[in-house]
Amino acid sequence: MVRRALLVLGAVLPLLAVTACGGAQSRSSAGAASSATGPVTVEDCAGRAVTFGTMPERVVALDGYAAQALVRLGLADKVVGTGFPAPFAADTSPHREQLAKIPVLSDKPPVTEVVAAQRPDVVVTAFSAFGGPPGSPKDADLTTMGVKGLTACMPGGGDAGGGGALTDLTPTYDYLRKLGAVFRVPDRAEQVVSELRARARAVADRVGPAGAKPRVLVLQDNPVAGQPIQTAGVNTIAHALITMAGGQSLFTDISSMHAEVSPEQVVQRDPEVIWVVTDYTFAKVRGPELVDAVKDNPLLANTTAAKRGRIVSTSQFRVSFPSPLNVDGLEQLATQMRGG
Numbered sequence: 566m567v568r569r570a571l572l573v574l575g576a577v578l579p580l581l582a583v584t585a586c587g588g589a590q591s592r593s594s595a596g597a598a599s600s601a602t603g604p605v606t607v608e609d610c611a612g613r614a615v616t617f618g619t620m621p622e623r624v625v626a627l628d629g630y631a632a633q634a635l636v637r638l639g640l641a642d643k644v645v646g647t648g649f650p651a652p653f654a655a656d657t658s659p660h661r662e663q664l665a666k667i668p669v670l671s672d673k674p675p676v677t678e679v680v681a682a683q684r685p686d687v688v689v690t691a692f693s694a695f696g697g698p699p700g701s702p703k704d705a706d707l708t709t710m711g712v713k714g715l716t717a718c719m720p721g722g723g724d725a726g727g728g729g730a731l732t733d734l735t736p737t738y739d740y741l742r743k744l745g746a747v748f749r750v751p752d753r754a755e756q757v758v759s760e761l762r763a764r765a766r767a768v769a770d771r772v773g774p775a776g777a778k779p780r781v782l783v784l785q786d787n788p789v790a791g792q793p794i795q796t797a798g799v800n801t802i803a804h805a806l807i808t809m810a811g812g813q814s815l816f817t818d819i820s821s822m823h824a825e826v827s828p829e830q831v832v833q834r835d836p837e838v839i840w841v842v843t844d845y846t847f848a849k850v851r852g853p854e855l856v857d858a859v860k861d862n863p864l865l866a867n868t869t870a871a872k873r874g875r876i877v878s879t880s881q882f883r884v885s886f887p888s889p890l891n892v893d894g895l896e897q898l899a900t901q902m903r904g905g
Contacts, residue, residue, distance in 0.1 A: 621686035630691035648675040655882035676700035720800035732801035772811035782836035793825030810899035877901035
C-alpha cells in the first residue's frame with residue numbers, strides 16, 4: 566500500500582538539480598555558487614529551468630522538514646508560516662527556539678486557500694511533489710497564484726517507488742544546496758552540508774567496511790494477525806540510513822516508502838534487527854508504546870531479532886523525508902543496531 570508524501574546559475578554554470586513547481590523526478594546535483602543580486606536559474610526535478618528574478622522574501626513551508634532546512638540556513642525570518650510542525654518535536658538542536666517562533670498555519674500541510682492568504686513568493690516542501698496531502702496546493706494552484714515551488718528530489722519521485730536504491734543522503738544535501746542557491750546563501754548551505762557529512766563519515770568510520778551486515782526490517786506499525794505488515798522499500802531515506810549504518814534491508818525488492826508484506830515473508834527472511842519507525846499517523850500505536858507492543862508481538866517472536874532482543878526505534882520525523890535530522894537518525898540507528 567502506497568501513500569503519497571509529498572533550480573545553475575547562469576548559462577555558464579552547471580545546472581543544479583532542484584525541484585520547483587513541476588514533476589518530481591530523481592536527479593543528482595553538483596555543488597553550485599550563487600550571486601547576491603540578479604536572477605538565479607535553477608533546474609527542477611524534471612530537468613526544466615526555473616528562474617528566480619529576485620531572492621524570495623516570503624516563504625511558506627508546507628511541512629516541518631522544509632522549515633527545519635530553512636532555519637539551518639539562517640532563513641527563519643523569511644518563513645511566514647509552516648504546516649505540519651510535528652517534526653519539530655524530534656529536533657533537539659539549539660534551532661528549536663527559532664522553529665518555535667514560526668507561525669503554524671495548520672497541523673497538517675496547509676490547504677491552498679491558507680497558503681495563498683500568506684502571499685508567498687515561494688512555497689517549499691520536503692515532500693517529493695505538490696498536491697499529495699488532500700487540499701494542499703498542486704502545481705496548477707501555484708501557477709494560478711503566480712508562485713514558484715520547490716520540492717525535494719527523491720529516487721523515482723519518492724513514495725511512488727521506482728528508481729535505484731538510495732544508499733546515502735544525497736537528496737538531503739541537494740535540497741539544502743537548492744535552497745541555498747535560491748535564497749543566495751550558498752556558502753551557508755555548503756557549511757551545513759559539510760557539517761552533516763562529517764557526522765555521517767564519523768558513523769562510517771565506527772561501522773567500518775568489514776564485518777557482517779545484519780538484516781534489518783523496517784516496521785511502521787504493530788503487526789496484526791491476518792493483516793499485512795507495514796514496511797519501507799529501498800529508494801527511501803530509511804534504506805539509506807540502514808546502509809550507512811552497516812546493515813542491509815530485509816526487503817530489497819520493494820521500492821516505495823510505505824509497503825505491505827506478509828508476516829510469512831518476514832519470518833522466512835528472518836530479520837536480525839527490527840527497526841521500529843514510530844509516529845506515522847496511520848499507525849494504530851505510536852511512540853514508545855509501539856516499541857513495547859512490537860517486543861511483545863507473537864507474530865515476530867520466532868525472528869532472530871526478537872529472540873536476541875534486537876528491536877530498536879527512531880521517530881519517522883528523523884528518517885522519512887530529506888531533513889537535517891536525517892543524520893540524527895543515522896547516529897541513533899547505528900548506535901542501537903550495534904548495541905552501543
